[in-house]
Amino acid sequence: MSSADMKEQNGTTVCYPEPYTKIPPQPSETKPGQLQQSQIDKFFKEGYLVVEDFFKPEELQPCRDAIAEMVELLANKLYDAGKIKNLYKEYGLFQRLTKLEEEFKGANILLFKHQKMPKAFRDIWCNERLLNVVEQLIGPDIAGHPVWNMRTKTPNSKAMDVPWHQDSGYFSEESYDHLIPTAWIPFLDTNEQNGCMQVARYGHKLGKMGKHTCCHSDTWFIDLSEDVMEQDLDINIKNDLVTVPIPYGGFLLFSNIIPHRSLKNVSNDIRWSIDLRWQSPKEDYGFYGIAEGVLFRDSTGEKITPDWEKFLSVDRKEVWQKKYFKQVVETDHFDTTITGPWIGRWDITNENKHTQAFTKSAQ
Structure with a gap:
């Protein structure tokens, strides 16, 4: 891990427990979805919360x-390029990509790599009821963070088995000192x-980043x-790992510093x-100067219209x-290599x- 990645004072790592454990002032009025x-107590005490029957x-x-x-779109792209021989139109949402992947290994990675944020996702992101929840966690000034993902977890795909990590491990150190809540x-x-x-x-609870390594198995x-x-974050592995x-x-x-992972998909x-x-x-977005977020609300209470055009202009x-993968063939739309600035932040222990x-x- 590079010396710039963990703030230190007199050789001691600086931790930021308050943003993650102290409940901010709550809204004075009752709003839908709150x-x-x-539940607020549980989120700040344990670092996570399951919210059921919301949508x-x-x-x-x-x-x-x-x-x-x-x-x-991906199926047609693969078919037109001669990468697959069947479009598998007869398969539904929960099987079709799996069939594509059987013919073209890494189809799920291509979809993850080249996804564009559709309007339906944007509508959920700035859903008023959901923003009312977010306000309870970070206050009335709310922006969408530039990192979002659609997960293409096909059955038995090692490429989509995400190991233990803290989200801020993918961001620069400027993200360590403030809460970035995630809704999965x-x-x-x-x-x-x-x-x-x-x-x-x-x-x-310590407000601390653990030392990660890079990269897991054959993934990014x-x-x-x-x-x-256990040693750095004071987690009891026997008692504190919770399946949700x-x-x-x-x-x-x-939160952005709670360790989490996804289990293997062994279903159909x-x-x-x-x-x-x-x-x-x-x-600070902690995003290496690549992109900023999109404003949804501010403390003036004025109606904000998200500037989607500006936000979507940066892929x-x-x-x-x-910047981080100077491909020999820039037009190779079927390359399944993924790289980014987070790789340079941690010790590369697996090439x-x-x-x-x-x-x-x-x-």
């Missing part, structure tokens, strides 16, 4: 439709069989060992989900690829094509 006080099916259906359209929203009932999440409760994911979680199945219509709410269905983040626009993954691409680019 959490109960007991109605008709609110999430446009997201399912948008994902189906993305899969359709699945588009089907999730459980241990199809790859639901696990969290290490109380792992946020950073990794936080259970030894580090989320029913369709609910979501998992967690694709576990689709999105993760969306928010923070105060007055804080962070394209920026990363051009693979993603780290090699980053290292070559850095040199």
